Amino acid sequence: MGYVTRIVIIGGGPGGYESALVAAQLGAQVTVVEQDGPGGACVLTDCVPSKTLIATSVRKQALLDAESLGVYFTGGEDGDVGGAVADMPLVNGRVKELAYAQSADIAARLAAENVEVIRAQGRLVEPQVVRAGNRTIRADVVIVATGATPRVLVGAEPDGERILTWRQIYDLTELPEHLIVVGSGVTGAEFAGAYQSLGSEVTLVSSRDRMMPNEDADAAEVLEGVYRRRGMNVMGRSRAASVKRTAHGVVVTLEDGRTAEGTHCLMTVGMVPNTGGIGLEDNGVKLDRNGFIEVDKVSRTSAPGVYAAGDCTGVLMLASVAAMQGRIAVWHALGEAVQPIRLATVASNIFTDPEIAAVGVSQKQVEAGEIEAKVVKLPLATNARAKMQGFNDGFVKLFCRPNTGIVLGGVVVAPRASELILALSVAVQHRLTVDQLAHTFAVYPSLSGSITEAARRLMSPLTAGI
Numbered sequence: 001m002g003y004v005t006r007i008v009i010i011g012g013g014p015g016g017y018e019s020a021l022v023a024a025q026l027g028a029q030v031t032v033v034e035q036d037g038p039g040g041a042c043v044l045t046d047c048v049p050s051k052t053l054i055a056t057s058v059r060k061q062a063l064l065d066a067e068s069l070g071v072y073f074t075g076g077e078d079g080d081v082g083g084a085v086a087d088m089p090l091v092n093g094r095v096k097e098l099a100y101a102q103s104a105d106i107a108a109r110l111a112a113e114n115v116e117v118i119r120a121q122g123r124l125v126e127p128q129v130v131r132a133g134n135r136t137i138r139a140d141v142v143i144v145a146t147g148a149t150p151r152v153l154v155g156a157e158p159d160g161e162r163i164l165t166w167r168q169i170y171d172l173t174e175l176p177e178h179l180i181v182v183g184s185g186v187t188g189a190e191f192a193g194a195y196q197s198l199g200s201e202v203t204l205v206s207s208r209d210r211m212m213p214n215e216d217a218d219a220a221e222v223l224e225g226v227y228r229r230r231g232m233n234v235m236g237r238s239r240a241a242s243v244k245r246t247a248h249g250v251v252v253t254l255e256d257g258r259t260a261e262g263t264h265c266l267m268t269v270g271m272v273p274n275t276g277g278i279g280l281e282d283n284g285v286k287l288d289r290n291g292f293i294e295v296d297k298v299s300r301t302s303a304p305g306v307y308a309a310g311d312c313t314g315v316l317m318l319a320s321v322a323a324m325q326g327r328i329a330v331w332h333a334l335g336e337a338v339q340p341i342r343l344a345t346v347a348s349n350i351f352t353d354p355e356i357a358a359v360g361v362s363q364k365q366v367e368a369g370e371i372e373a374k375v376v377k378l379p380l381a382t383n384a385r386a387k388m389q390g391f392n393d394g395f396v397k398l399f400c401r402p403n404t405g406i407v408l409g410g411v412v413v414a415p416r417a418s419e420l421i422l423a424l425s426v427a428v429q430h431r432l433t434v435d436q437l438a439h440t441f442a443v444y445p446s447l448s449g450s451i452t453e454a455a456r457r458l459m460s461p462l463t464a465g466i
Contacts, residue, residue, distance in 0.1 A: 007023045008030075009030065010033050011147055012040045013034075013040030013310055013311075014040075018326045018327055033121075037119070039099075044100070050187075054190060056094070057086075095170050121278070130142060143307045144278075146274040147274050150267065151272050153240070155243070163245065177263040179202050181195075185214070193353055195266075196227065205240055206236050207239040211234065218411070241253050250264060274312055292312065299313075299332065308325075309328075320346070320347070355415065355417035359409050374399070375398070376454050380396070386450075396411075396414070397410055400458050405459070434458040438452055
């Protein structure tokens with residue numbers, strides 16, 4: 001019998017279970033150590049639950065918007081459409097049930113590939129030696145994929161009842177009457193929009209001039225306009241100093257002395273890596289000043305035989321990136337042909353309503369002169385399918401090289417932008433030109449037709465008439 005590589009993975013989220021599947025398929029003996037369950041926090045408390053909740057909120061918002069299409073409901077009170085309300089025990093019950101079901105599906109897949117799963121906290125006790133509960137496992141390769149945890153501000157510590165992290169909010173038995181969301185990044189924007197559509201009064205506290213300061217400025221402007229039109233109170237340049245409980249709710253005190261009062265407060269102020277107290281630095285794994293594991297482009301850490309993947313590395317905290325980091329780690333460790341991760345080809349999506357998807361270069365890079373590009377932006381309001389469905393907010397933005405027309409990236413703000421961005425992701429990944437994209441058939445009418453139309457706007461004059 002030939003030599004079999006022994007791989008131990010600490011963490012069962014996307015970076016962990018995806019690397020486990022690849023390793024098993026390549027013939028390695030694989031053990032995943034995960035204390036919460038297959039799928040980790042991504043599946044059980046973070047990404048899957050939040051997107052399930054958002055899917056429910058989008059359906060309710062569609063009811064609210066139906067009147068503009070000629071469909072309206074009679075009855076109901078206090079402006080509710082036909083009495084449509086969100087039953088939070090049912091909503092949150094479905095959220096948790098779906099998360100557990102997804103975790104069970106992952107567990108079944110791992111079992112089918114003969115991957116051992118140990119429900120325990122993993123700890124590196126020696127280089128390439130992992131302790132999992134009462135077991136000590138020696139490995140040829142260790143992959144650390146321990147994820148991250150919601151950041152807690154001093155003076156705004158969650159209590160699980162009125163002051164909450166997004167991992168605690170699914171335990172609420174009723175819809176918050178007035179939810180104050182502290183933090184206007186991606187997570188804050190997603191939850192603020194979801195709860196507003198479900199029926200809560202929402203105040204969004206943003207420390208910057210605008211929502212989502214790290215995202216495309218045009219996209220953030222569209223979304224903030226939608227939120228304000230729907231009645232959200234967006235407080236810009238308002239950094240929270242503390243959050244305290246009151247007799248009937250919470251009060252958020254801002255650094256400038258102003259206050260905001262509500263019934264509940266959701267803290268969305270970033271993530272901290274789960275890298276402390278698990279023996280990493282003691283065994284040669286270097287962390288940066290924020291506690292993230294330092295890795296190279298093939299997921300290697302500073303310790304021989306130890307790789308890392310996912311949010312614990314701080315490299316674009318997306319499930320898709322975590323999974324790719326994990327796969328690359330396995331391919332490299334087992335001597336397979338591998339290409340370093342190309343962050344310029346990563347597609348991302350913000351699950352607001354409308355959604356915001358992006359891939360490749362950004363408007364900020366172009367305006368800063370870092371990349372030379374031609375840019376076109378088409379408003380969704382000119383798209384025939386968008387008009388039919390009553391979608392007035394959003395756009396398609398496309399970037400290409402001035403001379404060659406190679407597609408460099410794009411931004412889509414639209415319903416289901418997460419699906420529409422794939423065409424641009426393929427173009428960026430395979431260095432297609434706008435001419436090639438423009439000569440690709442799109443269904444008429446369709447939202448994707450705006451992508452090919454944007455490409456036609458950027459075509460070379462020499463080929464535009466072909």
